[in-house]
Amino acid sequence: MTLATVTPPWAYTLQLPQDPRGPGIARSTLRTVLRVHGLRDLIDTAELLASELVTNAYRHSSGPYSLRLRGAGRNRVRVGVWDSSPEIPEPFCGGAVGTPCALSERGRGLLLVRECAASWGAYPIRGGLPGQGGKVLWVERTAPHHP
Ligand SMILES: Nc1ncnc2c1ncn2[C@@H]1O[C@H](COP(=O)(O)OP(=O)(O)O)[C@@H](O)[C@H]1O
Ligand SMILES: [Mg+2]
Secondary structure, three states: OOHHHOOOOOEEEEEEOOOOOHHHHHHHHHHHHHHHOOOHHHHHHHHHHHHHHHHHHHHHOOOOEEEEEEEOOOOEEEEEEEEOOOOOOHHHOOOOOOOOOOOOOOOOHHHHHHHHOOEEEEEEOOOOOOOOOOEEEEEEEEOOOOO
16 A cells, blocks of 8 residues: 555644643644645645644643644544643634624634634543543634535
8 A cells, every 4th residue: 555545534643741832843743744644735724723722722721732633534634632621712612702802912713713614613521630631622624625
């Protein structure tokens, strides 16, 4: 079997520390994975989506967090971000959300993520051991010319 014939499902998990270099490492890892899997058309938008989610995990939780990338069909990727905070932010709780205050300097990232994602969701992770608990926020994105 040649590399070119490898088809989904493929998946990668990157464990990230509570360190300001984490989001950048997550972005460059995502670029490498999507390029090697022939999903170049997805790279820029998937990087934006992952960047928002991992930066939130870094800023709004206090422990380690992780990025999971998975092929979700021939031209589709799922980006999941786990962190140890059990709180699911409002834009990912489902339903409509209001637009942020015009003068607010925060609260736009997740609205943008929802807009750019083909689908999105969140679920709690149960368990009391280190590395368990918290929640996963996920999004999927399909390459634009492959609806
Ligand atoms: N991973 C997370 N864990 C807990 N709370 C979060 C997480 N991500 C976002 N939030 C909450 O949702 C709010 C909105 O997030 P976002 O739209 O990315 O705006 P910002 O990060 O600029 O505050 C955050 O201010 C924070 O209170
Ligand atoms: Mg944010």
